[in-house]
Amino acid sequence: MPNLELLPINVAGEWRLGGGDEYQSLYPATGEPIARLRAASLADVEEAIARADVAFRTSGWAQMLPHVRAAVLHRVAALIRERAEDLAQKQRLDNGKPISETRALVASAAGTFQFFAAALETLEDTITPSRGPYVTMSVHEPMGVVAAITPWNSPIASEAQKLAPALAAGNAVVVKPAEVTPLMALELAKICEEAGVPKGIVSVLPGKGSVIGDAITKHPLVKRVSFTGGTTTGKHIAHIAADKMMPVSLELGGKSPTMVLEDADLDHAVAGVLYGIFSSSGESCIAGSRLFVARGIYDEFVTRVAEAAKNLRVGDPADERTQMGPLITAKHREGIERYVDLGVSEGGRIRTGGVRPQGAAFDKGYFYTPTILEGLTNSARITQEEIFGPVLVAMPFDSEEELIAQANDSVYALAAGVWSRDFKRAWRLGRAVQAGTVWVNTYKQFSVSTPFGGWRDSGLGREKGREGIFQYMEQKSMYWGTNEQPIPWAK
Numbered sequence: 001m002p003n004l005e006l007l008p009i010n011v012a013g014e015w016r017l018g019g020g021d022e023y024q025s026l027y028p029a030t031g032e033p034i035a036r037l038r039a040a041s042l043a044d045v046e047e048a049i050a051r052a053d054v055a056f057r058t059s060g061w062a063q064m065l066p067h068v069r070a071a072v073l074h075r076v077a078a079l080i081r082e083r084a085e086d087l088a089q090k091q092r093l094d095n096g097k098p099i100s101e102t103r104a105l106v107a108s109a110a111g112t113f114q115f116f117a118a119a120l121e122t123l124e125d126t127i128t129p130s131r132g133p134y135v136t137m138s139v140h141e142p143m144g145v146v147a148a149i150t151p152w153n154s155p156i157a158s159e160a161q162k163l164a165p166a167l168a169a170g171n172a173v174v175v176k177p178a179e180v181t182p183l184m185a186l187e188l189a190k191i192c193e194e195a196g197v198p199k200g201i202v203s204v205l206p207g208k209g210s211v212i213g214d215a216i217t218k219h220p221l222v223k224r225v226s227f228t229g230g231t232t233t234g235k236h237i238a239h240i241a242a243d244k245m246m247p248v249s250l251e252l253g254g255k256s257p258t259m260v261l262e263d264a265d266l267d268h269a270v271a272g273v274l275y276g277i278f279s280s281s282g283e284s285c286i287a288g289s290r291l292f293v294a295r296g297i298y299d300e301f302v303t304r305v306a307e308a309a310k311n312l313r314v315g316d317p318a319d320e321r322t323q324m325g326p327l328i329t330a331k332h333r334e335g336i337e338r339y340v341d342l343g344v345s346e347g348g349r350i351r352t353g354g355v356r357p358q359g360a361a362f363d364k365g366y367f368y369t370p371t372i373l374e375g376l377t378n379s380a381r382i383t384q385e386e387i388f389g390p391v392l393v394a395m396p397f398d399s400e401e402e403l404i405a406q407a408n409d410s411v412y413a414l415a416a417g418v419w420s421r422d423f424k425r426a427w428r429l430g431r432a433v434q435a436g437t438v439w440v441n442t443y444k445q446f447s448v449s450t451p452f453g454g455w456r457d458s459g460l461g462r463e464k465g466r467e468g469i470f471q472y473m474e475q476k477s478m479y480w481g482t483n484e485q486p487i488p489w490a491k
């Protein structure tokens with residue numbers, strides 16, 4: 001094992017070893033440790049939140065004029081860009097994603113800070129129509145200490161998506177990254193410090209979700225939790241939030257349908273379907289994991305997708321040409337294998353994949369081949385439950401009515417894809433499918449200026465978009481009396 005120094009965590013601006021158990025972050029492509037650290041302890045949580053509250057009240061961050069605070073966030077964006085390659089390589093090691101993907105995530109994190117700096121600088125409070133001798137205004141205030149709890153599948157982008165608007169809004173932020181991917185949040189905290197965010201305003205507390213995440217969520221000084229992760233955890237957080245009367249945003253799981261109509265441009269659709277499910281090794285909340293294809297083109301289309309899936313370059317995440325890296329952990333791969341076995345026991349046929357790739361290059365890492373199953377209905381467990389891996393279930397459909405009924409038959413409603421050259425049909429289906437995001441003739445494209453979130457078990461609330469900053473602010477109405485006379489009461 002390489003000689004790795006223990007990494008400090010960030011307790012309200014103080015860099016020190018966590019008070020919890022020691023653990024390692026492993027490189028999923030080889031299983032080798034790439035970082036050692038001690039998790040935060042419950043005492044660290046208590047101290048970080050208490051000091052964050054003091055920093056919120058006394059550091060001047062919340063009161064800073066918008067253009068001044070925005071300038072700090074612009075510096076954060078610039079520093080991320082300056083260190084982009086180093087950050088992308090670290091994230092590749094922490095999470096095992098191909099380098100081409102981690103570079104894109106780092107660029108997106110910089111763009112997110114830039115966007116919310118602009119949103120802050122151009123944010124306008126409103127004067128509302130008056131109904132009496134007073135001027136009425138609607139203004140926004142920061143909340144205090146807020147928490148960001150993130151999963152392991154897209155670090156840096158997930159953290160930036162919460163940290164940037166929460167800081168822009170003037171809050172202090174406690175970040176709880178996933179246990180297995182702590183590095184990017186720690187790097188972001190360093191960058192925030194260098195950019196001029198006052199000490200205490202950012203904390204990063206790695207550790208077990210059920211202990212550290214739970215304690216942060218329950219803490220009375222935490223005024224909002226922005227959570228991205230699994231639906232079961234999200235519901236647990238929602239219960240705690242209800243007890244505290246605390247607002248939450250929950251970005252949860254998905255089982256997104258992709259619909260390919262007879263008149264689709266098949267070259268585009270094949271590429272889009274592959275990218276939609278197999279990029280990020282399928283470890284993506286918006287993965288297009290249920291494929292519905294018009295029966296008339298079903299055989300041709302699925303044959304093309306299966307051939308292309310076989311040719312995807314699975315392997316070394318450091319190689320610029322790699323399209324699919326390993327899965328996050330050995331345990332997660334075992335879970336995916338159990339799902340594929342379940343699919344087969346439910347009557348499914350493996351069209352391609354369904355095995356670990358062979359060869360010395362794959363021996364130590366947690367690799368799995370792109371997998372397509374057929375012969376299942378939309379009600380099979382493997383078609384209904386989120387697998388969070390490179391597993392696609394393909395099904396034919398006969399009518400638009402049946403298609404929409406099946407696409408919407410899911411507890412999840414995060415995203416959907418429609419492939420058709422007929423814009424009227426695409427419009428109709430795009431409006432009829434229940435999902436937070438619908439891609440028409442494209443898939444898995446993202447813009448920070450467009451709100452993102454899910455319906456039903458896929459979550460509550462929206463991130464991104466100019467309004468994203470308001471998630472981290474309380475709204476206040478102000479009445480300014482203009483009457484020359486007293487209220488006719490004391491006469």
Ligand code: NAD
Nearest residue numbers: 150151152177178209210213214229230233251252253285
């Ligand atoms: P997870 O729910 O296990 O963990 C997410 C985060 O919550 C981690 O930091 C974890 O430590 C923490 N956590 C766990 N238990 C907690 C508790 N009791 N209290 C507070 N925090 C707790 O999810 P995961 O396995 O890390 O990520 C995969 C899941 O995330 C998938 O379901 C995926 O669909 C979802 N996801 C959703 C989106 C989205 O934007 N909708 C994006 C990415 C991932």
